[in-house]
Amino acid sequence: MDNDEVCRRLHIAKxxxxxxxxxxxxxxxxxxxxxxxxxxxxxxxxxKNLTTKCG
Structure with missing residues (x-):
């Protein structure tokens, strides 16, 4: 996966x-x-981030 794809999938900025x-x-x-x-x-x-925020 490249930068653009990761940003789109995670909904984060570069x-x-x-x-x-x-x-x-x-x-x-x-x-x-x-x-x-x-x-x-x-x-x-x-x-990991989902588990940390929910747990």
């Missing part, structure tokens, strides 16, 4: 995505000048 990368909360890989994310890592971040 700056928020940058914060998640910089803080180590969302692992990523780079290819050229683009960042890519594994869908399972995005899902894990989403699941």
């Amino acid at each position: 700056r928020t995505l940058q914060y998640l990368r910089n803080s180590g909360k969302l692992p990523y890989s780079t290819l050229g000048n683009k960042c890519y994310y594994k869908p399972e890592n995005v899902r894990a971040l989403l699941d």
